[in-house]
Amino acid sequence: MAVADSDEYDDRADSPDRFDTTLVSAPVRVAGNRRLELSFDSHYRPWTGQTATVTVEFDGSGEEQTLLRYDGTNTVHNYDGALANNNETAVFDVPPNARHAVFRWRLQAPRNSWYWAIDSVALRKALGPVDPSRRTSLWVVSDVQGHPQDLAHGLGDLAEVRPDASGLLMVGDLVNTGAEWEWQEIYDVMAGAAEFTPEPVVAAIGNHESYAGETWESLRDRFLEFADRDKVWGEYVVEGAGGDVPVLVLGQEYPRPPEVGMSDEQVAWFDERLDHWTRQRKQVVVITHFPLGDTVSASWIPWYHDHHERNDELLSILGEHPNAILLTGHTHYPFELGDWAVRRRMPGGHPDGFVAVNTGAMHVEWDARGENTASIREVVTRDINRGLTLDVYHDRVVIEARDFGIPDADGHNEVNEVVRTLEVFNPLVRGRHR
Known part of the structure; x- marks a missing residue:
């Protein structure tokens, strides 16, 4: 389990006003895959001015693709029941010839805001379309x-x-x-x-x-x-x-x-x-x-x-x-x-x-x-x-x-x-x- 907790961030006078932390995965081999699914357990507590993102970068290109973003436009301030004890899933395409992917979980927040906890991260092949006649x-x-x-x-x-x-x-x-x-x-x-x-x-x-x-x-x-x-x-x-x-x-x-x-x-x-x-x-x-x-x-x-x-x-x-x-x-x-x-x-x-x-x-x-x-x-x-x-x-x-x-x-x-x-x-x- 990983927890980013801006609520407990040091509030000394010489501390920055912003809490900004990123959890970076090791490179994950994705060669030979066309479409993948990232999933993880998530417990997120929003606050005004707080932003949480998940991104993927391929082969050290320096270009990050956003898979998930939470900010004041799509969360409920202080407590959002849909984001508590939740499982997040993001499906994304793998570029041709890509070999490795790096994932980043980033929390940015004013000092003494709230937190984000994640666990059970998994990467899987994405499922294809279904045939409704075969259900x-x-x-x-x-x-x-x-x-x-x-x-x-x-x-x-x-x-x-x-x-x-x-x-x-x-x-x-x-x-x-x-x-x-x-x-x-x-x-x-x-x-x-x-x-x-x-x-x-x-x-x-x-x-x-x-x-x-x-x-x-x-x-x-x-x-x-x-x-x-x-x-x-x-x-x-x-x-x-x-x-x-x-x-x-x-x-x-x-x-x-x-x-x-x-x-x-x-x-x-x-x-x-x-x-x-x-x-x-x-x-x-x-x-x-x-x-x-x-x-x-x-x-x-x-x-x-x-x-x-x-x-x-x-x-x-x-x-x-x-x-x-x-x-x-x-x-x-x-x-x-x-x-x-x-x-x-x-x-x-x-x-x-x-x-x-x-x-x-x-x-x-x-x-x-x-x-x-x-x-x-x-x-x-x-x-x-x-x-x-x-x-x-x-x-x-x-x-x-x-x-x-x-x-x-x-x-x-x-x-x-x-x-x-x-x-x-x-x-x-x-x-x-x-």
Whole structure:
């Protein structure tokens, strides 16, 4: 990790008024490549007059090409959620006959401004264009929580943008308490959307499925009846034009606490199935309602960090499988945050780690306020209706975070837009090197 911190810059009277520092890479061989992708983890805190740049120079030419620039024109003063805990990616062309490249990260700022931290720098061959006719698409929703009308609305919007989808993933909290009448509302929505909803429908259990004051077993079984499974975990293989997509579902087996208690059997099964699909060089989608600690937005907050009883064990398993894409709900945090999606690396694991993605919510949105975990508090920011689409190709998964909007009093709504897009490469496909 490298940190440039102008906030701690010496403020003696004889110090310069400007903080100006550059981190320079060693020369990196780029010969034989036409197009490359530089990626790195980034945590940037803006300030008035502060500028951050990333440049590339080829073969000592003295000419630097700017790959990224942040200044007052494209950042929010003092705190910009999109730039905190973020992963930056820059694609660039390599000039003909170029042999080596040097990269520079430069921070310029008035004295006592803010900082920039970077980590996990990687250079890879850039992916080429995709063929939309050769994809397997999935819809993803979560956290309906007693708003079946939002589920119906979201499914309709998903049908407009991916009518050829091959499956629907529902990542927990589909009802508010688990009462029978609430499940009937969901069944009614699904029946009304049956004509255009893709199959299979793959559901994960959340916490709201078991708040109705009945026995854990009866509430769990009510969920299992909807999921059409005999266990809270399971495996599906979704077929489509982009090839088969394996989906692994994890879930709570015992009454809380903890929120997500898991048996040795479930964890061993999960490890074995990830190993299997890794040998097949397949990207694997994993769904579980609660985030794992220190992955997506809010998972660093103490009361979210350890919901999974076997959190560290699951992280370790996932860290060995760079083809794993973990989808989690529960937090209701904005897609606009930098850590909406993260690449999590584990000690001793694969250097590419695994990717974790927040599914959004079909209910209210939350966010955090405060500078550290000791003072953190959460606030409800607005009513939302959001979800994801996944487009799976042989060498990547393209994830779109979508906003379905909230109809007005007259039922009008014209919002069905992409908020964020993430392209997750498959590092197991040959020809894609770090």
